[in-house]
Amino acid sequence: MSAERGQALFAEKGCVVCHAVNDIGGHHTPLDAETMEMPMNAFEFAAKMWRGAEPMIFLQREDLGYVIDLTGQELADIIAFVHDAEEQQKFSRDDIPPEVLRLMDRDDEHDHDHHHGDGAPHGH
Numbered sequence: 003m004s005a006e007r008g009q010a011l012f013a014e015k016g017c018v019v020c021h022a023v024n025d026i027g028g029h030h031t032p033l034d035a036e037t038m039e040m041p042m043n044a045f046e047f048a049a050k051m052w053r054g055a056e057p058m059i060f061l062q063r064e065d066l067g068y069v070i071d072l073t074g075q076e077l078a079d080i081i082a083f084v085h086d087a088e089e090q091q092k093f094s095r096d097d098i099p100p101e102v103l104r105l106m107d108r109d110d111e112h113d114h115d116h117h118h119g120d121g122a123p124h125g126h
């Protein structure tokens with residue numbers, strides 16, 4: 003598991019279009035390390051994604067135009083990143099590839115009615 007690689011994947015794969023770290027990113031449940039259960043619980047994280055899968059996949063089709071494909075290794079790296087406060091502090095807009103930034107900015111423009119309210123964490 004590599005938090006550093008996870009940071010790149012978080013940006014490249016487009017998680018950042020919908021989820022924020024370090025206040026950078028979309029309006030759905032933030033994935034800051036402070037809000038994650040410690041010690042790192044990768045299984046719980048994957049289970050939460052599974053639970054959020056239906057709206058997540060629906061919105062990925064709508065907002066990204068594709069559904070994110072991840073290998074187990076990639077997911078492991080992302081899970082390391084979302085639990086690593088130090089690595090997250092380094093995260094900035096400069097880490098986000100231009101094509102993903104474009105998706106983020108497009109998402110901001112037509113602020114949808116289908117995002118769930120206030121961005122507060124949902125469920126547990």
Ligand code: HEC
Pocket residue numbers: 012015016017018019020021030031047050051054055057058061062063065066070072080118123124125126
């Ligand atoms: C197109 C938008 C979108 C993208 C892209 C996206 N998600 Fe989500 N995600 C959601 C929505 C919507 C939910 C369910 C409702 C919520 O939690 O806001 C969700 C839920 C989750 C949850 C559960 C949160 C909780 O505490 O219940 C996790 C974890 C998560 N996503 C991780 C990721 C990761 C990692 C990626 C990138 C590989 C990603 N998401 C990409 C929209 C997205």
